[in-house]
Amino acid sequence: MKLFLTTLCIAAFATLARSAEIEVSAQVAQNIGLQTAVAELRPIExxxxxxxxxxxxPGSLVAITSRVAGRVTALAVHDGQRVEVGDFLVEVESRVAAQTPPRLRFTSPIAGRVLEAEIPLGGAVEPADTLLTLVDLxxxxxxxxxxxxxxxxxxxxxxxxxxxxxxxxxxxxxxxxxxxxxxxxxxxxxxxxxxxxxxxxxxxxxxxxxxxxxxxxxxRAVVVPREAVRGEAGDFFVFRELPSAGGNAGLSASHERHYERTSVVVGLRDDRFVEIIDGVLPGDRIVTRGNYQLEYLEAARGEGSAAFDDGHGHTH
Structure with missing residues (x-):
């Protein structure tokens, strides 16, 4: 009787271990945008x-101003426009009483963009007025x-x-x-x-x-991208891509990928990476995008359903 129970427990454990492996077709992987990254041994910041x-x-803003009073007779640029050094910007006709009033032409002293054209065509200009503001971005x-x-x-x-x-x-x-x-x-x-x-x-x-x-x-520590780690304090996990029949992780000959939910112990983290103290080795390929959908798939199969909607009305 004891031998029978032991054998039954081993069989049940083997079934559980097999069910922990998630099989995803290439089509489903593409539809959910599944992406992976390799766990690295590197310094964490x-x-x-x-x-x-x-x-x-500082120094990248340039204000174009007129030295004389007058009006704008030509305006060659508009807000956001790209300009190069020497490009014509604006022309101002002086108010000086003369048969042919002098005109001042302004060109760009920098390569950049027009941040703001502050005087419209035909507008009056005073010496203190800013005609244009340029910026080098x-x-x-x-x-x-x-x-x-x-x-x-x-x-x-x-x-x-x-x-x-x-x-x-x-x-x-x-x-x-x-x-x-x-x-x-x-x-x-x-x-x-x-x-x-x-x-x-x-x-x-x-x-x-x-x-x-x-x-x-x-x-130096074993690290994975922050987005690869799911769960909460005391129950963190990642989805690890399993090697194919040929011995390499990735797309197998049957066009299916296999993943396994793996519990991890995390350590330090920065804005890009999380240190993995236990559960992942350097070189392991970890899911960084699509892991939420893999959670759903894992839960669905745990309830006895092997179906997964690929986003196009088909199930797998």
Whole structure:
């Protein structure tokens, strides 16, 4: 009787182990946007987070003004237009009493964009008026606010990663170049200024961004991307891609992928990676996108249903 029960338990465990393996067709993997990344052995960073806003780099704003009173007789540019050094911008006819009033032509002193055309065609001009404002966006300042509890960790020269909701998944690299000399009395924060290259001009003035200031490099550890880890304190897990029949993870000859829910113990984390203390080895391929759908599939099969909607009305 004891032998029978032992055999039954072993058989049940084997069935449970097999059921923990999730099989996903190539079509389903494509439809749910399933992506994976390889667990790496690398230093993990400690970072401080802050919110910020994109501002112009000092010296990158140029105001075009007239030295004489008059009116705008020609306007060749509009807001947002790209200009190069020497491009014609605007012409002003002087109010000086003459048979042929002199006209002043203004060209661009920088390569950049028209931030604002402030005087319309035909508009009156005074010497104190700004006709146009130009800006060079190839480099920008990202102004952030650091909470007082993080001040001791923030220093000049530290690397800063800048992210914008406008470009999910894209990271802009900057350097902390200035720290304000005062703390805001109301918010208890201190401003920082991050010099950020912006050659593609994706970071626009006024854009809100998130900053991650790298304050320390920790020892090398096994890490996976943050989005790979699911669960909550005491019950974290990842979905690990199992090797195919040929011995490699990825698409097998039967055009199916196999995954296994794996419990993990996590350690340090920064804005990109999570340290895995136990449960994953370097080289393991871990699901980073589509893991929510794999949870659903795992739960459905645990209830006895092997069906999974691929998003096109078909089940697998």
């Amino acid at each position: 400690r970072s401080v987070s802050a919110l910020g806003r994109v501002e112009a780099e 190839s480099e920008v300042d990202v102004v952030g606010e650091i909470h007082i509890r993080d001040l001791a960790n923030v220093q000049l020269g530290q690397r800063v990663r800048v992210r914008s909701a406008a470009y999910p998944g894209e990271v802009f690299e900057g350097e902390l170049k200035t720290i304000a000399a005062n703390v805001d009395r109301q918010t208890g924060t201190r401003r920082i200024f991050v010099h950020t290259p912006n050659l593609q001009e994706k970071l626009l003035l006024g854009m809100r961004v998130q900053l991650s200031i790298v304050v320390e490099d920790q020892a």
